[in-house]
Amino acid sequence: MAVSRDQIIAAAIHHLNQDPAASMAQLAEATGVSRATLHRHFASREELLLALGHRALDRWARTQGMAGVEEAAASRDPSRIAAALREMLIGLIDEAEEYNFALTDVVMIKVPELRERSDALEAKEIALYRAAQHAGVLRADLPVRWISNMVCGLLLAVRESLRRGDVARRDLPQVLHETFFHGAAAGDAADGAIRDSAQGTAYGTAGGMRDGSAAHGTAGGTRDGGAA
Amino acid sequence: MAVSRDQIIAAAIHHLNQDPAASMAQLAEATGVSRATLHRHFASREELLLALGHRALDRWARTQGMAGVEEAAASRDPSRIAAALREMLIGLIDEAEEYNFALTDVVMIKVPELRERSDALEAKEIALYRAAQHAGVLRADLPVRWISNMVCGLLLAVRESLRRGDVARRDLPQVLHETFFHGAAAGDAADGAIRDSAQGTAYGTAGGMRDGSAAHGTAGGTRDGGAA
DNA sequence: ATTGTTTGAGACAGATATGTCTCAAGAGAT
DNA sequence: ATCTCTTGAGACATATCTGTCTCAAACAAT
Numbered sequence: 001m002a003v004s005r006d007q008i009i010a011a012a013i014h015h016l017n018q019d020p021a022a023s024m025a026q027l028a029e030a031t032g033v034s035r036a037t038l039h040r041h042f043a044s045r046e047e048l049l050l051a052l053g054h055r056a057l058d059r060w061a062r063t064q065g066m067a068g069v070e071e072a073a074a075s076r077d078p079s080r081i082a083a084a085l086r087e088m089l090i091g092l093i094d095e096a097e098e099y100n101f102a103l104t105d106v107v108m109i110k111v112p113e114l115r116e117r118s119d120a121l122e123a124k125e126i127a128l129y130r131a132a133q134h135a136g137v138l139r140a141d142l143p144v145r146w147i148s149n150m151v152c153g154l155l156l157a158v159r160e161s162l163r164r165g166d167v168a169r170r171d172l173p174q175v176l177h178e179t180f181f182h183g184a185a186a187g188d189a190a191d192g193a194i195r196d197s198a199q200g201t202a203y204g205t206a207g208g209m210r211d212g213s214a215a216h217g218t219a220g221g222t223r224d225g226g227a228a
Numbered sequence: 229m230a231v232s233r234d235q236i237i238a239a240a241i242h243h244l245n246q247d248p249a250a251s252m253a254q255l256a257e258a259t260g261v262s263r264a265t266l267h268r269h270f271a272s273r274e275e276l277l278l279a280l281g282h283r284a285l286d287r288w289a290r291t292q293g294m295a296g297v298e299e300a301a302a303s304r305d306p307s308r309i310a311a312a313l314r315e316m317l318i319g320l321i322d323e324a325e326e327y328n329f330a331l332t333d334v335v336m337i338k339v340p341e342l343r344e345r346s347d348a349l350e351a352k353e354i355a356l357y358r359a360a361q362h363a364g365v366l367r368a369d370l371p372v373r374w375i376s377n378m379v380c381g382l383l384l385a386v387r388e389s390l391r392r393g394d395v396a397r398r399d400l401p402q403v404l405h406e407t408f409f410h411g412a413a414a415g416d417a418a419d420g421a422i423r424d425s426a427q428g429t430a431y432g433t434a435g436g437m438r439d440g441s442a443a444h445g446t447a448g449g450t451r452d453g454g455a456a
Numbered sequence: 457a458t459t460g461t462t463t464g465a466g467a468c469a470g471a472t473a474t475g476t477c478t479c480a481a482g483a484g485a486t
Numbered sequence: 487a488t489c490t491c492t493t494g495a496g497a498c499a500t501a502t503c504t505g506t507c508t509c510a511a512a513c514a515a516t
Contacts, residue, residue: 019334020248020249020334021248021249021334023502023503023504024503024504024505025502025503025504033463033464034463034464034465035464035465035466035504036463036464036465036466036506036507037462037463037464039504039505039506040462040463043505044504044505045503045504045505104332106247106248106249133414136414136415137413137414138412138413138414139406139412139413139414139415140414141406142403142406142407142412143389143394143395143399143403145389145392145394145395146385146389146394146395146403146407147412148394149384149385149386149388149389149392149394150382150385150407150412152381152384152385152388153380153381153382153383153384153385153388154378154381154382155381156377156380156381156384157374157377157378157380157381158377160377160380160381161371161373161374161377164373164377166371166373166374166376166377167371167373167374171371175370175371175374178367178369178370178411179370179374179378179411180411180412180413181411181412181413182410182411182413183406183407183408183409183410183411184366184367184370184375184378184408184409185365185366185367185408185409185410186361186364186365186366186367186368187364187367251472251473251474252473252474252475253472253473253474261493261494262493262494262495263474263494263495263496264476264477264493264494264495264496265492265493265494267474267475267476268492268493271475272474272475273473273474273475
């Protein structure tokens with residue numbers, strides 16, 4: 001077997017990330033395999049996309065497992081939760097390319113089979129975020145689902161940064177970690193200017209939160225579904 | 229004229245965000261217009277996508293203008309820069325849906341005409357980030373292009389949060405602002421656990437940066453292109 | 457060298473999308 | 487009521503993609 005099934009999947013994911021509408025012929029060519037052979041491995045395009053989705057979810061699940069997400073969420077130990085968060089984030093960098101596929105592609109949303117797996121993994125992740133909030137590791141004034149979406153967004157940024165060569169691969173763990181936990185603002189010196197600006201804009205007082213000082217409260221978000 | 233060209237564009241963007249591979253027939257139906265009429269407005273699918281891309285870029289440019297991005301970047305005034313940053317971020321929330329299209333779709337990357345406009349707007353944004361770093365508003369240890377990608381990622385998170393109803397619309401300005409500037413970590417109490425965890429992991433000492441204390445240095449990123 | 461398996465190239469029909477065209481129905485102005 | 491302009495419905499040829507098929511070439515194992 002010149003090209004294994006796994007190699008085909010990897011190449012297909014890689015190519016679909018660049019052109020999500022790629023045809024079977026294009027995918028076959030990108031894989032270095034004839035269209036007939038591609039069809040021998042995957043009877044239909046749907047089946048191929050299904051395999052791709054499952055593989056992305058496998059990686060995601062593996063990363064969660066290696067980071068000890070579930071155990072950390074149950075432990076209520078701040079430093080253990082923080083370690084799991086960090087480990088998970090860093091592990092997801094490696095999966096960023098496929099993870100991106102999992103976030104973006106239509107098949108992930110429309111096929112119930114994948115949808116359910118994806119929801120289950122997201123629930124585990126959210127459980128960790130919620131545990132982190134209760135343990136005082138993550139801010140409790142951000143909706144957990146926002147945190148979840150935010151991590152997805154940051155991973156897309158990771159992928160984009162890698163694709164365009166904006167950030168060196170070796171810097172990404174630290175960059176992502178710092179960004180996620182501490183944001184982009186400079187030290188305390190900047191907070192004055194930022195807080196001032198928050199008061200001066202039309203939006204500064206129109207939002208649901210009254211001001212910056214309320215940011216560390218415990219108001220929580222809109223939806224609160226999912227298990228702890 | 230029952231349905232204006234602008235209405236068609238708006239409806240098409242909305243529909244394409246849900247199904248990027250939608251056909252002209254589907255787009256026509258979603259717009260409430262016959263396929264023939266759609267073809268009268270846009271001779272080809274390519275032309276329609278081009279118009280969509282330009283509209284997204286128009287909105288982006290308008291948001292930059294309203295936030296005074298260019299002037300703020302030139303001013304070197306920390307609070308003015310911070311205000312422009314905030315205003316821009318909040319303005320982009322409204323554009324998140326179309327902005328997402330601009331970030332995701334293939335036509336945006338492959339059509340030189342759109343690519344150039346997009347690059348120019350991105351350069352302006354990056355100039356603001358760089359000015360913010362020099363003014364001490366944003367951390368100088370994050371590559372400006374990472375910050376740019378990060379904002380794109382956060383905007384995708386905004387769109388996703390709106391689509392799924394995870395965050396109330398009125399909370400988003402504050403949520404986005406806090407997340408961008410200060411990250412997801414809880415107050416000082418959490419920093420201990422987070423920093424501890426950073427030392428304990430395999431990645432903690434393997435990255436390009438030596439430790440957490442170096443995070444506020446001025447090492448800068450990998451690429452440094454673009455104008456100031 | 458021979459056998460058995462896998463691959464690539466290509467033909468093929470069916471389905472779908474595109475772009476153009478025609479024509480009848482309808483809305484609006486006078 | 488009449489005229490004009492726009493729209494919607496649909497026919498049409500073309501192109502592309504899909505999924506299946508056949509057959510010859512390449513390959514590995516004995």
